[in-house]
Amino acid sequence: xxxxxxxxxxxxxxxxxxxxTEAKQPGGGEQTTEPADAGTIYFPEEKEMGLxxxxxxxxIERARQITPARIAIGRAGTRMKTTSYLQFRIDQAAAHDAxxxxxxxxxxxxxxxxVLKTRAAxxxxxxxxxDVGRKLCDESVQWLKENGQxxxxxxxxVSDGLSSSAVEANTKDLxxxxxxxxxxxxISVGQPVFIKRGRVWVQDEVAALVGCEVVVSLxxxxxxxxxxxSLSAYMIYRPNExxxxxxxxxxxxxxxGGTPPIEAGAHLADLIEDILRFKASGVKYMQLKNS
Amino acid sequence: xxLSCMVRGQHYAFSSIKxxxxxxxxxxxxxxxxxxxAASALERMAAKVVLSELQLKDIYENPLIPxxxxxxxxxxxxxxxxxxYNEIKGWTVGELREYILSHKTGLSQLSRISRGLxxxxxxxxxxxxxxxDLVIASQKIRNQAYCNxxxxxxxxxxxxxxxxxxxxxxxxxxxxxxxxxxxGSGDAVIGINPNNDxxxxxxxxxxxxxxxxxxxxxPTQNCVLAHITTQMKALQNGAPIALMFxxxxxxxxxxxxxxISRAILDEGMEMMRQxxxxxxxxxxxxxxxxxxxxxxxxxxxxDMQTLEARTYGYAKHWQPFMVNNVxxxxxxxxxxxxxxxxxxxxxxxxxxxxxxxxMGIAPTYTNHMYADxxxxxxxxxxxxxxGANFYMGLPGGDDVxxxxxxxxxxxxxxxxxxxxLRPLREFEKWLERMGIMQDGRLTEQAGDLSIFD
Numbered sequence: 001x002x003x004x005x006x007x008x009x010x011x012x013x014x015x016x017x018x019x020x021t022e023a024k025q026p027g028g029g030e031q032t033t034e035p036a037d038a039g040t041i042y043f044p045e046e047k048e049m050g051l052x053x054x055x056x057x058x059x060i061e062r063a064r065q066i067t068p069a070r071i072a073i074g075r076a077g078t079r080m081k082t083t084s085y086l087q088f089r090i091d092q093a094a095a096h097d098a099x100x101x102x103x104x105x106x107x108x109x110x111x112x113x114x115v116l117k118t119r120a121a122x123x124x125x126x127x128x129x130x131d132v133g134r135k136l137c138d139e140s141v142q143w144l145k146e147n148g149q150x151x152x153x154x155x156x157x158v159s160d161g162l163s164s165s166a167v168e169a170n171t172k173d174l175x176x177x178x179x180x181x182x183x184x185x186x187i188s189v190g191q192p193v194f195i196k197r198g199r200v201w202v203q204d205e206v207a208a209l210v211g212c213e214v215v216v217s218l219x220x221x222x223x224x225x226x227x228x229x230s231l232s233a234y235m236i237y238r239p240n241e242x243x244x245x246x247x248x249x250x251x252x253x254x255x256x257g258g259t260p261p262i263e264a265g266a267h268l269a270d271l272i273e274d275i276l277r278f279k280a281s282g283v284k285y286m287q288l289k290n291s
Numbered sequence: 292x293x294l295s296c297m298v299r300g301q302h303y304a305f306s307s308i309k310x311x312x313x314x315x316x317x318x319x320x321x322x323x324x325x326x327x328x329a330a331s332a333l334e335r336m337a338a339k340v341v342l343s344e345l346q347l348k349d350i351y352e353n354p355l356i357p358x359x360x361x362x363x364x365x366x367x368x369x370x371x372x373x374x375x376y377n378e379i380k381g382w383t384v385g386e387l388r389e390y391i392l393s394h395k396t397g398l399s400q401l402s403r404i405s406r407g408l409x410x411x412x413x414x415x416x417x418x419x420x421x422x423x424d425l426v427i428a429s430q431k432i433r434n435q436a437y438c439n440x441x442x443x444x445x446x447x448x449x450x451x452x453x454x455x456x457x458x459x460x461x462x463x464x465x466x467x468x469x470x471x472x473x474x475g476s477g478d479a480v481i482g483i484n485p486n487n488d489x490x491x492x493x494x495x496x497x498x499x500x501x502x503x504x505x506x507x508x509x510p511t512q513n514c515v516l517a518h519i520t521t522q523m524k525a526l527q528n529g530a531p532i533a534l535m536f537x538x539x540x541x542x543x544x545x546x547x548x549x550x551i552s553r554a555i556l557d558e559g560m561e562m563m564r565q566x567x568x569x570x571x572x573x574x575x576x577x578x579x580x581x582x583x584x585x586x587x588x589x590x591x592x593x594d595m596q597t598l599e600a601r602t603y604g605y606a607k608h609w610q611p612f613m614v615n616n617v618x619x620x621x622x623x624x625x626x627x628x629x630x631x632x633x634x635x636x637x638x639x640x641x642x643x644x645x646x647x648x649x650m651g652i653a654p655t656y657t658n659h660m661y662a663d664x665x666x667x668x669x670x671x672x673x674x675x676x677x678g679a680n681f682y683m684g685l686p687g688g689d690d691v692x693x694x695x696x697x698x699x700x701x702x703x704x705x706x707x708x709x710x711x712l713r714p715l716r717e718f719e720k721w722l723e724r725m726g727i728m729q730d731g732r733l734t735e736q737a738g739d740l741s742i743f744d
Contacts, residue, residue, distance in 0.1 A: 056741035063470075063740060067456050067463035070687025070699075071470040075738050078704040080687070088664070088687055092696065095658035127623040127659060128320050162659050222622075223658050224694030226457075 043090070048083040050074020068226055091225040098165035098220070098228035099123075102196070107168050111175075113158060113194040114147070116140035120197040133199035140195075141209065148210040149190035154182060154272060155212035156189065159198035161232075163220030169229040170254055170261040174218060177265025185273050200248070204239040213238060214275050216268065221252060229255040233268055237281040247282040249275065292349045296340045303337035308345065309355045312411070313594040314338035315418040317634050321585045321595045321625035328594075343385035343419055350411050351380065355593050356601075362543040362553055367410050367604035375407030384415045391416065391428050391645075401432055405647045410541075410604035413645050414597040417638045422673070425637040429677035432644040436573035438534055438612040439512045440478055440715045442680050443649045448712040449479035449681040450703040451615070451651075455692035459486050461499045467686050468503065469740035474700035475707070475728050476684035478718035479613060479651065480534055480576065482514040486692055493517045494530040501531035501568065507743070510717035512569050512612075514576055519551060519559045526566050533569035534613070535559055536576045539606055541598035544589035546605075553608075560609050573612035573649075579603070581618040581635045582625025595625065596638055603646040613681060614648045616640070619655040619662070620695060629666025632656060636670045640677050651681035655697045664688070664696070671698055675706045682706065704733055 047064070050073040054060045060072045073084040080088070100123055108115055117137045120126035126133050136144070148155075158175065160167050175192065182189050190210055195202060200217055207215040214237050221230040232252040236243060249271065254264040275281050278288045294311065295304035305311045313327035315338035322328040329335035358364045382390070390396055390404075417425065435443035442449050454467030464483055471477050481504065483496050493515050500513040512533030515522065519537040526532050537556065540546050556575075563574040579602045584590040590598060599618070606614055618635040619626055626632050636654050643650035654670030656662035671682065688699035698706075706712070713719050713731050722728035727737045736742060 051739055054739045054741045055736070056744045059741035059744050060739075063466035066460060067466050068691045069454070069456070069463070069467045069470075069685075070689050071467055072740060073687055075474075075701060075704075075733075078701055078708055078733060080699075080701050084687065088689065091689070092658065092663060096663070099659040128627065129324060130624055222694070224691075225658075225689045225696070226691055226694070228658075 043086070044083065045087075047087065048073055048081065050081045050084055088225070094165070095223035095225055095228045098163040098223045101164050103160050103164040103167050103194075108194060111158075111171060111194065113192055114143070116143065116193050116195045118195060118197050118199075118202055123197070126197040130199065133197055134201040134205075136195070136202060136205055144193070144206065144209045148193075151211050152188040152190040153213050153276060154187055154189045155206060155210050155215045156192035157195055157198065157203055157206055157215065157217045158192060159195045159202070159217055159219045161198065161219035162222040163228055163230070165223070165228045166220035166231040166255065169256070170231045171218065174231070174254065174261035174265045177262045178268050181266050181269025182272065185269060187273060187276065200234045203234065203236060204243060207236070207239050214272055214281070215239065216272065227255055227257055230258060231255060231261075233264070235272065235275060235281055237275050237279060237285070247284065249281045249285060292346075293344060294341060296337050298333060298337045298340060301333065301337075303334060303341075305338065305341060308350060308353050309593060311338050311341050311345070312355065312415060312418070312597050313592075315342045316594045316596050317418070319581070319595055319625070319631055319635070320623060320627040321582045324624055325585060325590060325592065327592060339419060342415055343383060343388075345384050345415070346380065347376075347382050347384070347387065347408070347412050348380040350384075350415060351376065351409060355411055355597065356542060356591055360543070363541055363546070363601050363605045366553065366608050367601065370604070370608055371409060372406040375403060377407075379404060379407055384412070384419060387412070387416045388419045388424070392424060396431070398431055398433060401645065402647065405645055408645070410600040410646070411597060413603075413642050414600035417596065417600075417642055420641070422634070422637055425641040426673060426677040429637075429641045429644050433678060434644060434647055434649045434680070436610070436612045436649040438569045438571060438573050440510050440717055442479060442612065442715060444716065446711075446713060447715055448675065448679075448707050449715050449718075450476040450684040451479045451613075451681060452477040452481045453484065453683045453685050453690065453697065454481070455484045455486075455690055457486060457692050459492055459496065461495060464496065465499065465503065466740060468500070469743045470686055471684050471700050472509070473727055473738055473740050473742060474684070474704050475714055475722050475733060475737065476700050476703045477509070477511055478715040479681040480512050480514050482516055482534070482536070482576070484516045484693060488517045488521050490521055490524045490528065493521050494525045494528060497525060497530040497532055501533075508721070510715070510721055519555060523559050523562055526562055531568045532563065533567060533574075534576045535563050535567070535574060536578070538578045538583070539602050540579070540583045540587070540589070541601035541605065542584055542589050542591055542593075544591070545584040545587045548587045548589055556609055573610055575609045575611040576613045576615070577606045577609075577611050578615045578617055579606065579639075580616055580620055581639065582621045585625055586621050596635070599639055600642045600646075603643050603648055607646050607648055612649065613651055614643055615651045615653055615681075615683070616643065617653045617655055619653075619660070620657065622657050623660045626660065628661035629656070629663070629669070632660070632662055632666060633670045633673065636674055637677065640674050640679055644678075649680050652679045653683050653697050655695055657695050667696065667698070668702065671702055671706060675710055675712070704737075708732060
C-alpha cells in the first residue's frame with residue numbers, strides 16, 4: 001500500500017469519527033466545531049473492563065452484558081481506576097449540565113417555535129421555588145392571549161424542565177412524528193410553543209388561555225448517569241383548579257435508549273385520540289378504557 | 292418562657308417555639324421554600340439565642356404538632372421515660388448541649404438521658420451544635436442491634452449491597468451482589484430496591500437473594516425494599532425475609548401518604564417475629580431523610596430537621612436493625628448544595644444516635660443539586676469519623692434503577708481501610724475464608740465477581 005493510499009484511508013476514518021461524534025451530540029454547540037485530527041483523544045464511552053486476571057473471563061463478559069451497573073471495573077488499591085473514574089465524572093457532568101444549561105439559541109431558532117417564559121428569573125430560582133415554574137410570566141400570558149390559536153383539540157408545549165439535553169436530543173423527531181400522527185387522524189392542533197424553565201403544571205394555565213381539549217407537555221426529565229437525554233410527555237384533558245396529579249397521563253423514558261422519539265410520537269398521537277374519545281386522562285381515562 | 296431577645300442592639304421577637312426552631316435551623320432551601328427560615332443571618336442567631344435559653348419542659352409542654360391529631364407525636368410522648376425526663380426538665384437547651392459535650396458524659400449517660408428526651412428536644416440541641424460538636428457527640432454513642440449479624444460494634448463498619456437493576460433482572464442483580472461481596476460489602480444487608488412492586492416479582496427476588504446467601508453461608512440478611520404491605524403479602528406466601536423495610540416520615544400526614552401507620556408497622560413486625568427467617572430481635576430496616584414531608588406537602592410548617600428528628604422518635608418504637616438516612620435524595624428544593632447535605636448528614640447521624648438508633652448514612656446527591664462526588668466523599672469521611680454504623684454500597688456509586696449517586700463498593704473498602712475499621716465480626720471471618728480479605732485489607736483477588744463460579 002502506497003503512502004498516498006494510507007493517507008486517504010486515515011482521512012476517511014477521521015471524517016467518519018468526526019461525523020459520529022457530531023451525531024452523538026445533537027444540537028451541540030461550541031464543542032463539536034473543531035475537526036478531528038490525529039492529536040484528538042477519543043475517550044471510551046464503553047465501560048472499562050478493569051480486571052486484569054479474572055478467574056473466569058466468560059462470567060465477567062456475561063455479567064457486563066446483563067446489567068448496565070458499573071461492575072467488573074477493577075480497582076487501584078481501594079479506589080476506582082482512572083478510566084472508570086473519569087467516565088463516572090463525565091456521566092455526572094453531562095447529567096448536571098443537562099439541568100443547568102439552557103437549550104441553545106441555535107436549536108430554538110431552528111425549531112421555530114414561539115418562546116414563552118415562566119416566572120422563574122433564572123435556573124436557581126427555578127430549582128429552588130417549585131411555584132415559579134408553574135406560572136407563565138405576564139408577557140407570555142399576554143402573548144398567548146393575543147397570538148395563541150384558540151379552541152383547537154390539542155395544544156403542544158415543549159419545555160426544558162430538568163434537562164435541556166433531552167429537549168435538544170428528542171424534540172425534532174418527536175414533534176414531527178406527533179404532528180404527522182395527529183394530522184392523519186384529523187385532530188386539530190394549535191401552534192406549539194416552547195416554554196423556558198417550565199414545570200408540568202404550567203400546562204394547566206396554557207390550556208385555560210387557549211381553550212384546548214388536551215394539552216401535552218414534552219418536558220426534560222431529571223437526568224441520571226445512564227442518560228441525560230430522557231424526555232417525558234404529560235397529557236391532561238381540560239384541566240381545571242380541581243385537577244390532581246392522577247388526572248395526568250404520563251409517558252416517560254423517551255430517548256434513543258428507551259422509547260425512540262419517532263416511535264413515541266406515533267404512540268402519543270394514538271393516546272391523544274383515545275383521550276379525546278373518552279374525554280378523560282390519567283386514572284379516569286384508564287378506568288373508562290378498561291370498563 | 293422567653294421568646295424574644297436583643298442581639299447587636301436589635302430586638303427580635305418570635306411568636307412560638309415552632310418559629311424559633313425553624314429560624315434557628317442552619318440554612319436549608321426546603322425551609323426557605325416553606326417560608327419558615329430566618330430572614331437574615333442575625334435573625335438566625337437571635338433564634339439560636341432564644342432556643343439556648345428555653346427549658347426542656349417548655350418544649351415538652353408545647354408540642355409542635357398536637358398529640359391529639361398526630362400519631363407520630365403520640366408515639367414520641369407515650370414512649371418517653373417520665374422519671375428521667377423529670378430529672379432534666381429544668382435544663383436549658385444550652386445546658387443540654389454542654390452536658391452532651393462534657394468529658395464526664397459518656398455512652399451510658401447519653402443512653403440514659405436519651406430516654407427522657409423528646410425528638411423536638413434532640414432537634415433543638417442539634418441546632419446549637421457546629422459540625423465538630425456533632426461529630427464529637429456522635430462519636431460517643433454506639434448503638435448496637437442484632438438480626439443475623441451484630442451491627443454497631445466499636446471498630447467495625449458495615450455496608451448494604453444495593454444491587455439494583457432497571458428491570459429487576461435476577462441474573463443482573465446477582466452479578467452486582469457478587470461484585471459487592473468481592474469488595475467486602477454486604478454485611479449490613481443485601482437489600483434490593485425493586486422496580487416492580489408486585490408480590491410475585493418481590494417474592495422472586497427474596498427467594499433469589501435468600502438462596503444465594505444460604506448457598507454460600509454468608510452471615511448477613513436479605514431484604515427487598517418494596518412497600519411494607521407488599522413484603523407482608525410475600526411473607527404470607529412463604530417468601531424468605533430476614534429484614535423488613537419501610538420508608539418513614541415525621542408527621543402522620545406524610546406517613547399516610549407513604550401508606551403506613553402504627554397499626555401496619557406493628558402487624559409487619561409481628562409477622563416477621565412469626566415468619567421471618569432471621570434471629571432478631573431487630574428485624575426492621577427504615578429509611579428516612581430531611582425534606583420528605585416538604586415534598587409531600589405534609590410538613591405542617593415545621594422545619595425539616597425537626598421533622599427528621601420526629602421520624603427517629605417514631606422509628607425507635609419498632610427497635611430497627613438499621614435506620615438509613617438519605618437526606619439529599621430529593622433535590623435542590625430541599626437541600627440545595629453539598630454544604631447543606633453535609634450539614635444535614637451530620638445532624639441526622641447525631642440526632643438518630645441520641646435517639647438510641649443504629650444509624651447509617653447515605654450521603655447522596657441528585658444531578659440537579661449543586662453537589663458532586665467530592666461533596667459526597669467528604670460527607671462519607673466525616674460521618675465515618677462520627678461513627679456511623681453502615682453505608683450503602685453501589686457498583687461504581689451509580690444506581691442504575693433509581694438514577695442517583697450513593698457510596699460505592701470502592702468507597703466502602705476505602706472508608707474501612709483509611710480508618711482501620713473492620714467488617715462485622717462473623718462476616719469478616721467469612722471474607723477471610725473466601726480469600727477476599729486478609730488482616731482487614733482487600734486481597735489481590737478482591738473485586739473479581741467470578742470467584743463465585
